[in-house]
Amino acid sequence: MLTIKAHEGIENMFYRQKFDTFIRIFDDVGYITNKSDFADRVTDASGTSFLSALSRSPQSLDTLCEKIAASFVGVTPQDVREDALAFYAMLETDGFIVSGETPEELDTKDTRFSYTALNPKTAKTDFTPQILRAKKSSQEYLEEHFKGSPRLFSFQMELTSRCNERCVHCYIPHENKISDIKPELFYEVLEQCKEMGVLSVTLSGGEPILHKNFCDFLRKAKEYDFSINILSNLTLLNDEIIAEMKANRLSSVQVSLYSMKPEIHDSITMLPGSFCKTRDNILRLIENDIPLQISCPTMKQNKNCFADVMKWAHDHKCRATTDFIMMARYDHTCSNLDNRLDLDDVGKVITDIIEGDTQYQKDILGSDFAERDQRDRSNDIVCGVCVSSICMVANGNIYPCAGWQDYICGNVQQTPLREIWENAPKVKYLRGLRKKDFPECVQCLDRGFCAMCMVRNANENPEGDPLKINPHFCKVAALNRKIVLDWRNKKKTTQ
Numbered sequence: 001m002l003t004i005k006a007h008e009g010i011e012n013m014f015y016r017q018k019f020d021t022f023i024r025i026f027d028d029v030g031y032i033t034n035k036s037d038f039a040d041r042v043t044d045a046s047g048t049s050f051l052s053a054l055s056r057s058p059q060s061l062d063t064l065c066e067k068i069a070a071s072f073v074g075v076t077p078q079d080v081r082e083d084a085l086a087f088y089a090m091l092e093t094d095g096f097i098v099s100g101e102t103p104e105e106l107d108t109k110d111t112r113f114s115y116t117a118l119n120p121k122t123a124k125t126d127f128t129p130q131i132l133r134a135k136k137s138s139q140e141y142l143e144e145h146f147k148g149s150p151r152l153f154s155f156q157m158e159l160t161s162r163c164n165e166r167c168v169h170c171y172i173p174h175e176n177k178i179s180d181i182k183p184e185l186f187y188e189v190l191e192q193c194k195e196m197g198v199l200s201v202t203l204s205g206g207e208p209i210l211h212k213n214f215c216d217f218l219r220k221a222k223e224y225d226f227s228i229n230i231l232s233n234l235t236l237l238n239d240e241i242i243a244e245m246k247a248n249r250l251s252s253v254q255v256s257l258y259s260m261k262p263e264i265h266d267s268i269t270m271l272p273g274s275f276c277k278t279r280d281n282i283l284r285l286i287e288n289d290i291p292l293q294i295s296c297p298t299m300k301q302n303k304n305c306f307a308d309v310m311k312w313a314h315d316h317k318c319r320a321t322t323d324f325i326m327m328a329r330y331d332h333t334c335s336n337l338d339n340r341l342d343l344d345d346v347g348k349v350i351t352d353i354i355e356g357d358t359q360y361q362k363d364i365l366g367s368d369f370a371e372r373d374q375r376d377r378s379n380d381i382v383c384g385v386c387v388s389s390i391c392m393v394a395n396g397n398i399y400p401c402a403g404w405q406d407y408i409c410g411n412v413q414q415t416p417l418r419e420i421w422e423n424a425p426k427v428k429y430l431r432g433l434r435k436k437d438f439p440e441c442v443q444c445l446d447r448g449f450c451a452m453c454m455v456r457n458a459n460e461n462p463e464g465d466p467l468k469i470n471p472h473f474c475k476v477a478a479l480n481r482k483i484v485l486d487w488r489n490k491k492k493t494t495q
Contacts, residue, residue, distance in 0.1 A: 013099045014058040015088055018110050020249060021096045022227050024197050025052050026151055033199070035227050035251040036113045036291070037095050050087045056225075058103035061085070114289045115317050150431060152421050154389035155193050156202040156402060157186070159217065161394055163206040165233055166270040167256075169299055169339045171329050171403045171459065177206055181394040183213050185413065187220060189392065192417040194224045200251065202229040204402070209236040215244045227251045234281040235274055245290050252319075253285060253292040258301070260308045268301050286316055294320040298349055299339040307352060324349045325476060328459040330405045337460075346476055350483050364488045377447075378436035382454060386430040390421065400430055404455040406464060430454075430466075440469055449484065450477030 017023060020036040030048035033040035043051050049071040053064045061084060069080050091097045098109045160180040161172065193201060201221055208214060209232055221228050230245075230253045245253070257278055258265045265275035285292050296302070296309040306322050313320035326340040341349065354360060363369065381387055385400040386409075392398050396413040398420050399405050409427050410420035421427060433454075435442055441452050450473065454466035461468045 012061060013101060014060055014103055014106060015054065015064060015092075015097055015099045016058045016106055017054050017056055017097050018095070019112050022199055022225065022249075023051060023054060024199050026197055031199070032091070032096050033227075034096050035249070039095060041091075041094065041096070047087065050084060054097065058106055061088075064088075112289070113291050115286050116289075117317075150387050150421075152193075152196050152198050152388065152390060152417075154200040154202070154384075155198050156204055156389070156391040157181070157189065158204050158206065158391070158393045159186070159208040159211040159214065160206040162210050163233075164210065164235060164271060165207070165274060168268055168270065168301075169297060169326050169336050171327050171336070172206075172405070173329050173331050173333065176331075179394045180211055183216070185396060186213070186217055189396075189412055189417060190220060190224060190226075192412070193226070196418055196421070199227055200229060201226040202231060204231040207236065208232055209234075209241060215240055218244045218248050222248045225249075229254065231255075233269070233274065233278055234285070235271070235277040237281040237284065242284060242288055242290070245285075246288055250291060253290060254295060255282060255292060256295045256297065257282065257309050257313075258296060259305045260312055261305060264302050264305060268299070282318075283316075286318070292318060294318050296320060296322045297326065298322050298324045299326060299341060300345070301339065303341060303345050303349065306349070307356065310356075322349070322353075325456070325473065327403050327453075327456045330403055330455075330459055332406075332459060332462055332464060334460060343475055343479055347479055347483060350480055351487075354484065354487055361491075364484060365491060369488065370485060376442075378434065378442050380435045382430075382433050382435060382438070382452070385454070386421075386427045390427070398424070400427075401455055403459060407455075407458065407466075437467065438469060444474075444477075446474070446477040446481045449481040450474070 017032075018034060021032060021034045024031045025048055028045035028048055030043035030051040031040065032043070032051060049068050050064075053059075053067040061081070065077070065080050065084050068084060069075070069077065072080070088097060088099065092099055098106045100106045100109055158181065161177045162180065163170075163172075163177050166174055190201070203214075203217065203221075205211075208230065211217070218228065226249075228248055229251050232253060232255060234253070234255050255278060257275075258268045259275070260279075262275040265278070266272055269275075282292065282294070294309065294313045296306050298306045302309075310320050310322065324341050324346050326337060328334045328337055354364070383401075385404075390398060390400060390409070391402055391405075392412065393405060396411045397405070398409045398412060398417070399407050400409065407426065409424045412420070415424075438452060441447055441450075444450070452469070452473065456473060457468055457470050458464045458466040460470050460472075
């Protein structure tokens with residue numbers, strides 16, 4: 001092993017990863033991400049040696065260099081030191097690590113997420129969300145890195161199917177909201193996620209806070225150094241849970257707020273008083289600097305007031321999104337779709353989105369906008385399910401994504417998660433699908449304005465066929481394209 005001696009000055013600095021930074025090592029590929037800044041980096045084999053030496057505890061440059069040197073043969077101590085200084089300086093500039101002359105200085109420099117910042121990362125400059133157009137996804141990028149051996153990055157775990165609300169649009173049949181995960185199953189699966197190098201774990205339901213072990217689960221997730229997301233209506237939030245959330249490295253808490261009018265919000269959740277509880281607890285999370293995202297699915301009940309939620313979120317420096325495309329229940333019953341917007345109302349929402357988002361307007365007016373995403377994408381993956389993410393319900397059943405719970409790929413009480421991920425026939429089938437398996441989509445002129453979704457196809461199809469394109473979403477994509485391009489042409493002629 002190379003012996004590396006201390007140098008004076010800056011080379012005696014201490015380093016550690018920031019509170020909100022996570023590191024994962026996959027064979028000879030390193031991955032680092034900061035959940036506050038939504039930034040990430042991938043390192044090659046050499047960089048992975050430098051990356052893997054870091055930890056959440058302060059380490060001197062000497063200690064780090066000794067760790068790094070063990071991975072190399074025939075490299076001088078001075079070369080290791082110089083490369084380490086450059087590598088760590090880059091990571092610090094990009095916001096992933098902190099350095100200082102003392103461990104105490106690191107704590108001072110490690111600023112965490114706060115709503116008191118002028119423009120926290122959870123805020124958008126414009127309160128109305130963009131309509132996302134098809135672009136190369138992070139899942140596709142990861143597939144290129146791990147081609148032939150996909151890595152499980154994101155795992156969603158249902159803590160309970162029980163829920164204290166009965167939302168009219170919910171894709172989970174209400175009669176199925178009856179069970180909790182057994183603690184021993186939760187801890188066993190979490191251990192398997194740790195062994196597989198999973199980065200992000202989402203705790204969901206039902207309403208996850210209903211589980212009596214919710215805080216214990218959060219503590220264990222922190223112990224394993226996962227980036228945690230929580231999906232909750234927040235009506236049951238209390239001081240103990242807030243304290244545990246603050247101690248954890250939460251990526252976000254996602255909550256649905258349907259209207260700023262209590263009667264409309266409560267008519268959707270079917271729980272009287274839910275608006276006040278949810279709104280007030282959103283404010284409590286903001287007061288405690290806990291990052292959150294507000295979702296406002298738009299449906300018939302709130303089609304005229306969803307923008308008020310977007311503005312309220314903007315005023316409180318919170319991210320907010322809306323989604324006007326509703327999916328059927330996973331048992332293929334479609335009564336919840338009675339609440340879905342008709343095409344005329346979808347058109348009004350799209351128009352409101354364009355008029356309210358100045359950044360999206362600039363994007364639309366770009367010189368290449370009309371020609372984007374018309375390239376050949378036939379060999380692209382369809383989405384990230386079974387490529388970088390997968391889900392589990394409380395009884396241990398594994399399924400592709402949150403709304404696709406009847407497509408069971410295995411059960412972790414009979415088969416280890418790794419075995420399901422790597423070899424389950426249904427997982428391999430979905431992983432092998434490409435855009436060319438949907439021939440009507442490959443040549444469609446509206447494909448740049450559409451995010452074709454297999455679970456939406458499957459849930460609304462009586463036979464649960466994910467390859468059977470749902471015509472409703474085709475109509476939405478065509479309408480989206482028409483409205484956007486008409487708006488663009490109108491603006492271009494008046495400029």
